[in-house]
Amino acid sequence: MLHIALWKRILIWGLVACGLLFAMPNAFYSRVETHNDAVAQIAKSGATPELIAAEGAWPDWAPNTLVNLGLDLRGGAHLLAEVQVADVYQSRMDALWPEVRDALRDVRDQVGTVRRTESAPGTLAVRISKPEGMQRALELVRGLASPVVSLTGAGSEDLVVSGNGDTITVGLSEAERTATDSRTMQQSVEIIRRRVDEVGTREPTIQRQGEDRILIEVPGLGSAAELKALIGTTAQLTFNTVEGRTTDANTRPGPGEALLPAADEPGTFYLIDTTPVVSGEELTDAQPSFDQNGRPAVNFRFNPSGARKFGDYTAAHIGSPFAIVLDNEVISAPVIQSHIPGGSGIITGRFTVEESTNLAVLLRAGALPAKMTFLEERTIGPQLGQDSIDAGRIACIVAFVAVLAFMQLAYGLFGFFANLALLINxxxxxxxxxxxxxxxxxxxxxxIVLTIGMAVDANVLIFERIREELKTAKGPARAIELGYERALSAIVDANITTFIIAVILFVLGSGPVRGFSITLGLGIITSVFTAIYVTRVMIVTWFERRRPKTIEV
Structure with missing residues (x-):
């Protein structure tokens, strides 16, 4: 018998009402976006009359989630960056030097004095004064090697150690370089994502391309230069031992040393040990603040490992200066007055409030493991995005009108029900x-345009089946019931195969392909729901009220 239980009707119309309620904010996009931005700004910096007025542009009780517009619709910034993965090799060697030095010092009677010398990029060269102890030295340095942490490098070690005369040369193995490249790219993508997310941009696209490139697209951002300023800074913060201070820019640093300029003292340079005491990777938090004189500064806090190293260093070097280095520039070189336990401190300098806030954002996001070279940059203006929206709107309207007209002419009243369900869809x-x-x-x-065309397929199958059943079934009620029952398997089969294709496109595709697969997959779900349930409720409700003796489909 043609009947739908009351609870099913309530559930169906409830889902429809809920879906349309969440879709409603997109019809008032500018107002809702203004409201959302004002709410976020009030939570961040407090309320002002202008922000309160902007917040009132949309009622608080209504949903305020919007469909984000991609770069091609909204405009924004596009960058293609190349990561200098080879920089990480040298950082690994710099970090390894203290371990090599300490290991060889324990057998000084056999190898003599140990000094670091000039070496090729990405390698570490160590000279010993007793060449006859070379075999013992090589044995100790090779003992510092570790297994490569990767599937492709299983069974390999990360270091290649060789000796020639009185010089030991240490480098990364080929397997370790491959694993390091992969880790560097993965870390760079994640850090860029965190930095972009910090400024509240909507739905950025950040993905790896090829061996050493990253594609970055941020809708709604003013220019590519603004995006470069946000992510182009490596924000590599380190705390280093100060070996000396000079005003001579031509001073030649020794092995393991670097001559860096002072950020707040033009013409002043610091000679520092390149091996950091603590690095920015061990920071757990950084927040903008003010120092005791009311000047902008940044408070920081280390993790337990960094806090221990920082505390031990300050306890052993009271009265000595140490350098706070940011991106190869000494931003501060205070003298250690006392032991600093707890792993927290403050970075002071000639900052503005905006600079201290940006520095805190960069430090919280973490240091990029390597520098980046920008190979391609584009700023896509909002006018292009509006043209795209207008073209898409015209395509949707044309498809909509064509489908509505066809269904109305082909199926009459039942076509009207299908058209109403299409709007709901x-x-x-x-x-x-x-x-x-x-x-x-x-x-x-x-x-979406494809979904509009496909959405009526299920209704066409059902209505054609009802037409056939009218010739044999006993009465219109039975014909409608059998039409829905017998068309169901064909509808499910057809849509499941298309949905599987949409899932494959989403999993294997990227960028534009994923955008297509998402709307296609969601369109299939809503089309099946509206065709099988919504139109059936409409037809059953109409039939119960009119009780026609015959029907025409």
Whole structure:
């Protein structure tokens, strides 16, 4: 018998109402976006009359989630960066030098004095004064090697050690270089993502391309230069021992030393030990603040390992200066007045409030493991995005009108029910995109247009089946019931195969392909729901009220 239980009707219309409610903010995009930005700014810096007025642009009780617009629709910044992965090799060698020095000092009677000498990039060269102890020295240095942590390098060691005369040369093995490259790229992508997320941008695209390149696209950002300023700074913070201070820019540093300029004292240079006492990688937090004189500064805190090293160093070097180095520039070189336990401190300098805030953001996000070279940069203006939106809107309207006209002419009243369900279907798609925080791109609009065309397929199958059943079934009620029952398997089969394709595109694709697959997959879900349940509720409700003796499909 043609009947739908009351609880099922309530559930169906409840889901429809919920989906349309979440889709509603997209019809008032500018107002809702203004409201959301004001709420975020109030939470960050406090309320002002302007922000309160902007917050009132949209009621607090209504949903305020929006479908994010991609770079091709909203405009924004596009960068293609190349990561200088070879820089990490030298950092590894610099960090290894103290271990090599300490290991050889324990057998000084056999190898003599130990000194670091000039070496090729990415290698460490150590000279011993007793060449006859070379075999013993090589044995000790090789003992510092560790297994390579990667699937492809299983069974290999990370160091290659060789000796020639009185010089030991240490470098990374080929397997370790491959594993290091992979880790460096993965870390760079994650750090860039954290830095971009810190400034509240919407749905950035950050993904690895090839061996050593990263694609960065941030919708809504003013220019590529602004994006470069945000992520181009490596923000490599280290705390180093000060070996000397000079005003001579031509001073030649010794092995393991570097001559760096002072940020707040033009013409002053510090000679520092390149092996850091503590690095920015051991920071757990950094917040903008003010020093005791009311000048902008940055408070920082180390993790337990960094706190221990920082405390031990300050306890052993009271009265000596130490350098706070940011991106190869000494931003501060205070004299250690007392032991600093707890692993927290403050960075002072000639900062503005904005500079201290940006520095804190960069330090919280972490240091990029290597420098980046920007190979390609583009600023996509909002006018281009608006043209794309207008073109997509026209395509959707044309597809919509064509489908509505066809269904109305082909199926009459039942076509009207299908058209109403199609309108609901599109609303549900935008509701789901808003709920999941999806991003709409030009390929995504193509997916919506395709969904509009496919959405009526299920209704066509059902209505054609009802037509056939009217010739044999006893009465219109039975024909409608059998039409839905017997068309169900064909509808499910057809949509499941298309949904599988959408999932494959999402998993294996990237960028535009994913945008298309998301809208296609969501469109399939909403199409099946509206065709099988929403149109059925409409038809059953109409049939119960009119009780027609015959029907025409």
């Amino acid at each position: 599109v609303g549900l798609m935008f509701g789901l995109l808003s709920i999941i925080g999806g991003t709409l791109t030009l390929p995504g609009i193509a997916g």
